Amino acid sequence: MTQLTPVLSAHWDEKDSFTIDAYRRHGGYGAVAKALAMEPDAVIQTVKDAGLRGRGGAGFPTGMKWGFIPQGDNKDHYLVVNADESEPGTCKDTPLMMANPHVLVEGIIIASYAIRANYAFIYIRGEVVHVVRRLQQAISDAYAQGLLGKNIQGSGFDLELVLHVGAGAYICGEETALLDSLEGFRGQPRLRPPFPAIAGLYAKPTVVNNVESIASVPSIINNGSEWFASMGTEKSKGYTLYSLSGHVANPGQFEAPLGITLRELLTLAGGVRSGHQLKFWTPGGSSTPLFTQDHLDVPLDYEGVSAAGSMLGTKALQIFDETTCVVRAVLRWTEFYKHESCGKCTPCREGTWWLVQILRDLEAGKGTAADLDKLLDVVDNIMGRSFCALADGAASPIISSLKHFREEYMQHLALGACPFDPVASTLFATAGAK
């Protein structure tokens, strides 16, 4: 049994864990002092050696990303933290920032120092006002204690940190859309190249990192790259936050080494809710192809999930039991992608609009087997044809559900209706409420 490894969440059970006092009580901001005494390149090297990979979904090596920033170019550099957590099922950065905002601030100071940025931004989604409060307070307290601003702790290093609050747009989690949004434009993805490392925010070299990635940095500086790399698997090092939600007895956050399996996590979570069986699940949010009970032992690291035909994504494990209609689930996700499509490119804008209509008919039992083929062909005309990955995400649940549950689609068509009772899948059905 894989042991849990609470690092980021180690003190969330303290009532004041979000305060600077609590953070300092446990050695917080010690990594800043340590990092500021190092050469910036040595900080980058440490993060490289640790093997930290992006926790926002793509898994790109964080240290390598930092290393792409041109040095000595006499240009302003920027660090932008992607706190736009919006991928369906994903709910790790939000509790992290609520319970421990200072670990993020500390990571930002270190990362900015490493990439020689004097201006950093946290781009947080706008629908989590209490998390915004906690970050505002954390930043304000960090300024008050000389951890931000001019000449941080006498090091000569200056850093301004601005909290930028979004306003409801999933696409802003895409890093170039995020940058456009932060610059004050509509959050639509940019052409690449140029990549943000060369021309990012305000066309200056920019690193965009996920919250959890940056929050992991202080522990690496404190404990060393070997400590970090000792956890996890060969190419997926370290600990990470896994979020279990849905039809499990006890949903919640689990900080564990990369490579833990769903079977292990389910055991910790008390299993699928009582009296029910696992039907399908997402390994990393709705944009990652669905898994079934056949995948319980897939190591949940970048390589393992990928080899099994999906993606680790945000480690958002949404668990659905046999009461759930997969067609309804997929329809709802498709409606989400339609709602969140930025509208820039044809296949995503028009394609998600069409897919919703097809899936609504299918869920209502209208159509024939030929419509399933049409659905797949339309998906084929969308996936890999769009400007960014949003439409690919929309295609994932459709393709994977048809792969694993084609028969269930056919049942809808044979019956001329959805064979499922939606009440059976609600939490109230077991909780006994209305």
Next chain:
Amino acid sequence: MSPEALTEVELITVVIDGFEVSVPKGTLVIRAAEKLGIQIPRFCDHPLLSPAGACRQCLVDIEINGRAFPKPQASCTIPVENGMIVKTQLTSPVADKAQKGIMELLLINHPLDCPVCDKGGECPLQNQAMSNGRGESRYEGVKRTFEKPVNISSQVLLDRERCVLCARCTRFSEQIAGDPFITLNERGALQQVGIYEKDPFESYYSGNTVQICPVGALTGASYRFRSRPFDLVSTASACEHCASGCAMRTDVRRGKTLRRLAGEDASVNEEWNCDKGRWAFKYISSKERLAQPQVRGEDGELHDASWPEALAVAAAGLKGKRVGVLVGGRTTVEDAYGYSKFARVSLGTNDIDFRARVYSDEESSFLASVVPTLTTTYSDIDKADKVVLLGFEPEDESPIVFLRIHKQVRKRSLPVVTLSPFTSRGSHKLRAEVISTTPSGEAAAITALSGLTEKSVILIGERLGESVGALSSALALSKATGAKLAWIPRRAGERGALEAGAIGNLLPGGRPISDAAARVDLATAWGVDSLPSGAGRTTNEILAAAQSGELDAVVIAGVDPLDISATALNSLLNTFVLSFELSNSAVTAIADVVLPVAAVAEKSGSFLDWQGQPRAFEAAIEGALTRSDVRILSMLADEVGAPIHLPSVTAAAREFANLGKWDGSVTEFVPVAAVAPVEVSGNQAILTSWRQLLDLGTLQAGEANLAGTARASVARISAARANELGVTTGDLVSVSTERGTITVPAEVSDINDSCVWLARNSESSQAIATLGSVSGEVVTVVKA
């Protein structure tokens, strides 16, 4: 591009559908394919806009040095690379399916209203759906609908459901025009082009969006539902509205101009034009248009007359008389040449001037001595290290010059300096350094300019001549720094008229009137014994002489007397007036003989743009019964008994070309010293003004949709003056001279405290007619 520059361009060789092609580094795949004649379907792609990659219609398969991209790529966003192999829809089944898939998606929400859509028959969506689409749609759902159409300005309508969201229009507005008044709004499937509801799409360049829209989403109010493209006969033409020199296309159906489009000329207007050039052509078919010659009878009224009768009466009024000729600024080179030769040969006078506007002796000297030698072109702006604007508001007075400067400002932050009393919208868009200048302070401000090099370009507008000593200072600055100089008149015909000698101190081809050798040279060419010597009268001198009886007759072509002075018309009341006109006008109302002339669309000819480059055009309206000025002049010269032998435009063009440019010495420019600045106090202010692009100009008559987008008339005053007057923006103020008062809303701006600015010829704001002045005059400004 010079041959030296060509050799410097690195060429990249790629293979597209099995064919090799070498193109300059940086070329996009879609354009490399075009070089091979391979048309990859596209909507959002436009060669003059930055790539968007939005429509995804141009997907192709690409591999580089054996490494294939895992999925098809948008060929409009990817530059060529060595070792690149591209397979388009012609050779890649994957690309072909991808394109057909995109086309199907584009059409699921597109209405099937092609039969009633203006774009039908010339629609990229229609055409490419046929060439690169599926036979039938598999879409069974409900199409997205919007209320239609939406008036996004008085001249542009938007049918949102036809829109494919290619963002060409929004990119044009922002990137090219600098007018981001239309934007993509909402998101996803609801994304749509729109305006902020209180601020319509009032850009001087809005018509270009109609032209580049690849579907029928944006249409021009004046053309909507008027015609089918296949019923139109298109003719390449040149714009008659200003000296920018736009290439145009005029579309005519059964003798009537139905629309005009920007033509392509990479060295001048690229693919753009302004809304005036596009939409101001109703004057051709105005009800006031003259069809027949008219002769004033004994009853004092004008009566239709036959051509022989009218020409006989006209000749009788001119023959042996002392005559002045006012040519106006709108004539073609050939017509101006006709007037120039007619004046010298048939009337024996140098009393001829094309300037129907404010001018000075300083300008006369500048025109004769400096302008014919200028060689500055658009490409000098492209290469400039700095552009200086003197007496020149390019957005209003030569809009394509504005676009060219704006392009360089956007592309490489070209520094622009302007001498102006305030920061105009155009200056703002050009991020210009505005040197706040009063009308009498220009000469000194020019002298104080620094930082110019031989790579700098000084653009002089015709208004600079209104300020004493300013042209002299500008010339001195150019000489001292090596900066290139250009003179940019507002009207299309002025540069050509100057070259044709339609001015009292110059003969055709830049021959100085004062140079006996030049006169002999020309007399020989013209086959006459001699030519009148001595500089002729200028416009105001001709009018004064007419009034005083020193002249017996005046020939006037296309001149609005109010362009010259408030009293110009009165000067003509006691002389014989021969009017060459398109339509009934203030001049025809007092003329003794009126000869109707052809509009530009009805004749061939050419203009010289501000660069001095010829912009030739053929008649767009075939078989028009009207005649060009030069042909009528030739008949009239015969009648007078002193023929000019210019029976056609072609003959005039040939003869003028054969004359060539004067290669002898030219007269020296006579510099003029600046005068002391005017001082004002209290309610006094120094008047400044210019003509806005869209105003009450005669050639804009009859086009209400265009007029609806004209900028409102305001009186610009400084915050200090507004304070003193107790007014804010929007409150009415009155600007007065002894002659009259203009009352318009105030607009508080960064204008020099001593100045007030008015639109020169706009609704409720006609400076000459009402105030009798355009610039430099001391006026009073009070709260109305």
Next chain:
Amino acid sequence: MAFNSDQLVIMDSIIARYPRKRSAIMPLLHYVQSVYGYVTADGIEIIAEKLDLATAEVTAVSTFYTQYKPEPVGEYHVGVCTNTLCAVMGGDAIFAAVKEHLGIENDGVTDDGKISIEHIECNAACDYAPVVMVNWEFYDNQTVASVIDLIDGARGGNPPAPTRGPKTLRTWKENSAVLAGLSDGLANEGVAAGDPSLLGLRISKSAGGNS
């Protein structure tokens, strides 16, 4: 001018946070909502003026993001998550019940202006499903009954406290000010983390205690 001088000073302070002023457009739109409750014409025009933009450029941005409202919303804006997981676990039932209870549809506002409703997408609290947000505060593990109580309490001026948030539910306008970056001093109120957030930690601690 519809904004008073104090408000204009606040707007300038928001602009001053950024290296380039256009970046301030989003917090300024949140700020306009804190004054008016939605994005008004006055708001768009003052932002355009302050940021040297065309008004169309401001509307292009304001209409892109769903939190910016073109029409007034309620004093309490109720968002019911109906993304797949919450929907399946009860969000659909909750939203249907809310609509019926209030007699309004999605994006509707009650006649008294107190409550508006919207079905929202995933709000990053899936381990607390079904989730309802009021003025973007978390109401976790909701049932039909709890949400009806919540709404009725809010209409009566006495809404229950958010599950993870300040002790007292603030109004839409008040919370919009926080989103504009103006602190309301309530960061220290409320729990550090809810039980699901602590699940792994507690298991680890008890396992650590056992070993």
